[in-house]
Amino acid sequence: MQPKKGKRDNKDSRESAMAEKEKSKAPVQLTIERDQPPPANHYEVDPVMIVHIGSHFVETTFASKDSAAASWVRSTVSDLRLFRGGGPVVVSLCAFRGLPRAYSWDLKGPQGHPTHPSNLYRAIAICIGGSRVLFYQLNDDYGREDPGNINPLRDLLENRKVVVVGWEMEEMVKKLDREWGLKVARPVDVRKIAAGTYGKDKIWWPKPEKGKVVMKDLGLEGLAELALDGMQLEKKPARVCEANWGQHGILSPYNHNEEEGLELIKYATRDAVITHQIATKCIKKSGLPQE
Secondary structure, eight states: OOOOHHHHHHHHHHHHHHHHHHHHHSOOOEEEEESSOOOTTSOOSSOEEEEEETTEEEEEEEEOSHHHHHHHHHHHHHHTTTTSSSSOEEEEEEEEEOOOOGGGOOTTOOOSSTTOTTSOEEEEEEEETTTEEEEEEOOOSSOOOOGGGGHHHHHHHHOTTEEEEESSHHHHHHHHHHHHOOOOSSEEEHHHHHHHHHOHHHHEEEEEETTEEEEEEOHHHHHHHHHTTTOOOOOOOHHHHTOOTTSSOTTOTTOSOHHHHHHHHHHHHHHHHHHHHHHHHHHHHHOOOOO
């Protein structure tokens, strides 16, 4: 005896809903590929990578010179007509520590581990518009260029219409000013933005640790799940968390392990884009926190 059509349809709907629910629990896929293969003569200018975060498509440009970073800012601001509206413009900024080249060490020398808090920021990732990212790694081989070359980036970050969101912004702003000569006019911690939408208790909580109480937070993965409709992000691999972002030429033709470099750029892109998405969505819901 065949089940009635209505019951069968209900069962199919439930099974479909369960399948969708299980699917939503799976971490979003993260992939990277070059937009164009590297040239045979190894001379490459500002290579572009295509990063997929689930179904979201991101164009990431690699730069190692001030002039290249400035060119990207000029073209992106123009292409996206960034300041055509009246509201604040959201730009996300992530910074990554590393060891400088040996001959550029100061008298104290760098700390042994690349991610030690005293080490310099060696790379930054900037997301504009949610789909374009600049990954800029300082190049020690030739030193800093003419400081005027980076004025478009400087002007962007110093514009009061631009809200620059990221993590541990108070520390980041001080280090970028001291180490890169970049000032940020309106820095806002993305956790503070999310707290305005969901409440502080959802973002931070006290935890006893080694005889004292420390404040813990959701981190990028937890905040993405909370703010981006249950988005599941895989934890960043330890090799990426502990990587030396100052290593010579992440995408240099003389770096024989290009996969490692591409992996770093992939996760830098992920961090910048997801931070941008979280901030943008929370600002739309609850506005900006009081400065």
